Amino acid sequence: MTDQFEPVIIGFTCNWCSYRAADLAGTARIKYPPNVRLIRLMCSGRLDPTFVLKALSEGADGVLIAGCHPGECHYLEQNYKALRRHRLMQRTLAQFGIEPERVRLTWASAAEGAKFAEDITEMVEQVRKLGPLNWPANLPTKPVPVGMVAAEIPVLSEEVA
Amino acid sequence: MTDKTQQERAGEERIGVYVCHCGSNIAGVVNVEAVAKFAAEDLKDRGVVLARDYTFMCSVAGQELIEQDIHEQGLTRVVVAACSPHLHEKTFRNVCERSGINPYLSEMASIREHVAWVHTDKAAATAKAKAIVNGAVERVLKNEPLEAIRVPIDAATLVVGGGIAGLQAALEVAEAGYDVYLIEREASLGGHMAQFDKTFPTLDCAACILTPKMAAVGSHARIHLFTWSEVEKVEGFVGNYTVTVKKKPRYVDEDVCTGCGICVEKCPVMVVDENFEAGIGYRKAIYWPFAQAVPNLPVLDPDTCTYFIGGKGGCKACEIFCPTVPNSILFDQKEERVSLKVGNIILATGWDLFNARRIPQYGYGRLANVFTSLELERMCNAAGPTSGRVVLRDGQTAPKAVGIVHCVGSRDRNYNGYCSAICCMQSLKLAHLVKERTGAEVYNFYIDIRTPGKEYDEFYLRVMDEGVHFVRGKVAEVSDVPIAPSEEGGKLYVQVEDTLAGLQRRIPVDMVVLSAGLEPRHDSAEVGKTFGIACSTNGWFIEKHAKMDPIATMTEGVFVAGCAQGPKDIPASVSQGAAAAARVLSHIRQGELALEPIRASVLEEQCSGCRICNGLCPFNAISFVAERKVSEINAALCQGCGTCVAACPAGAIQGSGFSNEQVLAQIEGLLRDVAQPVTREPVTA
Amino acid sequence: MKPKFAMYWAAACGGCEIAVLNIDEKVLDLDANFEVAFWPAAMDVKYKEVEAMEDESILVTLFNGGIRTDENEHMAKLLRRKSKLLVAFGSCANEGCIPGLANLGTRESIFDCAFDNPSTENPAHLRPQIACQVPEGVLTLPPLQAVVRTLDQVVEVDYHVPGCPPESHQIAAVLDVLIAVVKGEAELPPKGAVLGAGDTSVCDECPRSRDVKHIDKLSRIQELPVLDTEVCLLEQGLMCSGPATRSGCNSRCPNVGAPCIGCYGAAPGVLDQGARLMAAIASVIDAKEPEAIDRVLDGLPDPAGTFYRFSLAHSLLRANRAALAEQE
């Protein structure tokens, strides 16, 4: 491996479509970068935003959410809930300074091994470009004086006072 | 339930980790020894007491290895890093069960499909495999012992659709001695097959092979027939469905009518039959769908009946001439609703013909002598509107040249991307019939000829030998306008690129037949919703597994058969009907069914009754208990998707098998190698 | 000798102090059973005097406010050392509260907002300094830390009393428990327990009628032509945090037609209150197409501030990335 940044991405897949798409990519020996680590859920509707925040705060550089195509959900329409949560999450995450490319929602049917592999490849490249997220929430905080060096203590002049 | 106690428990757990080589499938890319070593050493503080790598974990020897360790090493939980859980999860759960641990205290880490087969960099693949094993170890620590849910199975079966697939399914179940309710939307059984003249490749007369089955179903003591009826509502779950059937008024007393047909004869109204005759024949306002209809009862169409149109006055010829006592004509008949209890459901709702008007450049509906394949089927049928003569729209002239256009609406990204599976053979059959009956020159315009059935290709060769022309190319347009003065008027010109000859051709013909594709029923989405199953993007019902389970659906106890699941020919529809029946019979014979215990449940003391979850369940498993102001989940209805678990604002819904604790732990495990060190909670065994 | 009691006010508004005084005559019970060792808002005790106390000599300290400055951190650590029981008192100490919302920006942006906005007259663009020379000597201010942290992110905390501020009847109940323990009439609750709150969510106490939810529009209260006094506020399109907020306040705000803003924090066992709200609200949006979903979401101009109004500093992400990056 070269010195280039290798992002770590957590992928949430649904049991019926995207996880099987990943299985199919394997069976078909389609190659994609090893940066995504998958978690199986029963449905993209199970995707709790907590999982995404947890992954990001635990050191993941990105999160991939993959469900069945709209209208194809094995639980009829639960992937629309994932879609809504994703739209809302993106708005919220933007306020935390997290780029939208880091949390990607994609659809992959059980037959779309190649498409899923392409999605992963594309996302890995996008996140690689963004650089490490390295969420520092858990670092001990240390105060930094704002706007001054301790040596230059200003004198409060009479006029201003 | 604080984290602490969980952690303490984790300390007491004894986890065994098994890393499979899968021959060289995994070991060729992943350093399996290193993964096992990682688990044994680095995950010791997470409760791992032993880790082994082995050539084939799924082999008998591999399974025995785990059993032995459970007995001798006192393992309490097991992680197998091997292939996809979709293949062997059950195998290793059984191993656990045999050895006395709850089967759900095992976990698989997919390092073949998700690692070895998709990556080439060995170091990176091994690192990823370690992370996945780490995730599985963290997850298995949070697994709870679960028990399968057992439900009794009602032996009665619902079959929806009286086409060939539904007929076969109904007969199989009834012959086994169980009650079947067969629901058919039309007035007679038979489906599309009843409309055909001959069937490929044997050229059997469709009616001759179909009607005996219709009669057998119609007279079977175990089969309760509901024609001119639709399923309105389905409640309950596998083994215990309550189905509401809407019986549309047929305005004929089913119990009294003898089917003598005098009413039909006397009815003065004649209208185009858009349904059975595909728009090229006529029927009366009171009519039989077709001669061999089962049940042998006419149906009255109030939209065309003079009595109904005239605001219930006049005519009444049918009633006047009806010879039965009491009179069989019931002008006041109303819609009825019947409630049925069934244990399993087979959906065989069939297909709709692609609407050829959607391709205006082929001229259907504008150019008189452009026909659909179904129109030609009716024309070829001896019982059809032309008594089996193949003629132009004038009803007289036999065509001298006929063009048959394949793939109309199929394999076309403007309409349907899929192959309709039957059109090639149907077109060959129609080419043969046209040639046989008219001696016309017949041109088949095809993209590819697909003849993968038994004796299908032989039939193709036979039709070629009969002198039918084959032009490979997608037809650009069918026009009635000559391009040059040399072209004679009154013809249809088929403009096509002949891709074998490398030429643009304009072939003048008298008749064009559009071999229209199969489409899902126009209301398949609503029907799917009624039965709790999903449709693919194309609209066909989705089977549980495209290869390994093309009969079952995601909803336990609901099966699909025939074209409702995707385009297929008659033999495949019959097979699938029979297969669905076999699946149902297996359920019935088991008496009760064990369901995967992946279910959501409400922690009542934490539920505040906010009702956010109430509208989220497509299976109506969530209800609100007004007295206690809490929501409740019916475990038998719940399919385990977990949407409500994720949505509960108070965290009061738990999902067994995929709990928050399990997923969060798995995230931690997967990220252990990159996480900030301060977040690690040391757990020492 | 009576056991010692302390109360301290860190990065907070002072409302918690008022709430304690608001328990009326109950405060006499406090005085009867405890010796007040340190309570800057009520009496004059110098930090030096606290430092001189023996470790664990104070039985209980109610600590309100988050950790925003070095001084806050210093006092948190000091009081932890001096107290047997340290109680995170009120929303700020527990989850950062409104001051924690500043974590969505950097210190620089906080100063810009406070000292350089159109409503502030500050032509010289003066900024507070941590030290300043005046004729009498050097004046200092405690340095602002990169982000607001909660008390339990800095020191170990024994008990949590949520609320902004904690409801007076709940404070009284907590004091009763403490007094009972002092008198030997009761056991201490298990360490880490949440005191003075319920264990379901605000909806449990809310008298409004509720139904299945389908949100096709989110409005702010002033945008609603009529507010139904009987029906669930969320069903009327108001962003009410009640379903995801711990009970205990007797649904004060919804009772009077104001949506719950979430001050009692997440429901029991919930890791991240904002995530729960996001999941719940998004789930019941009545739209399928991305554009239609967005139209509904446009009614929520500040999602992070809405969902994490009180709990931001204690959430999984805690703060904006740029603010966190200023940590060392």
Place this chain on the structure above:
Amino acid sequence: MKALFYPGCSMQRNARPYLDSLLAIRADIGLELQEIDDWNCCGATEYMSVHRVAAHSLIGRNLALAQAQAVDTDVLTAGCSACFLNLSKTDTQMREDAKLNGTVNEALAAGGLHYDAGSLKVRHLLDLVCHDIGYDAVKARVVKPLYGLKVAAYYGCQVVRPDYDGRWDSHEHPTAMDTLLRALGAEVVDWSLKTQCCGGHMSVIGPEVAFGLIRRLIHGAAEAGADMVVTLCPMCQLNLDAYQVEMNKHFHTDYRVPVLYFTQLMGLAFGKSAKELGIGKEFVDATPALAKIQAEAPKVAEAKRRRRPKPGDGLPMPRME
């Protein structure tokens, strides 16, 4: 409604009646046109295949000028099919192809111009009239309905294809102009050739090919019983009208099917004078056809009582939904 207007060269010369009639009716339908200042040739159909970047830049200049002049509308319209297609093509391809976008804007920058792809909505005039102004608004202005006039609506190949922005109901058999002409009171015949090629520039480079194509259209319209062909494109009008005589000579036929613009028929129905609308400048005289216009709506034969079909009636035609 307001729109920026790119007239193009044809409308200035051979298609002058198109422009005149448009200007005559614009107030009636509330169309405010703002001609782009200093516009240049669109490069017609050929330039694109000679030099792609130069062609796009040539068109890009017009788009850039339009964008700069767009104050209270972002709609840019053209009456000529080739002009419309070129503007639409460049806009779309610049939007989709970042490299092309860069190159074209680099070229434009030399002239101090810039175009933000996608900032304008490029729309054909017929599209505006049918879909924005609407049939009802048109119908409301009709004072002299074109009763008794049978017309063949001819769209040509460039407006409905490739239809970058999805404006048309069908790319083979569109119906927008049919509906518009019916709103004017005319009877619209059904024919198969609505979007077939008129020959384009083949009339100059390979007349025999063009004559064949022209004959097909004229013959088709005549066969369908049309009194005239109605078009929306200067090139189509030129080929079918000006070359009809040549075509007749070539095939020894004597077709006389006049070819007018839809704007001219709108003008007639709105009560404008033929002169004002440029009628009379066509090669094949439209006067005999226009003489068929009646004051009264032709009596539609009363719907025949549905009688029972008899043997020999023939097979029913499929219903068209």
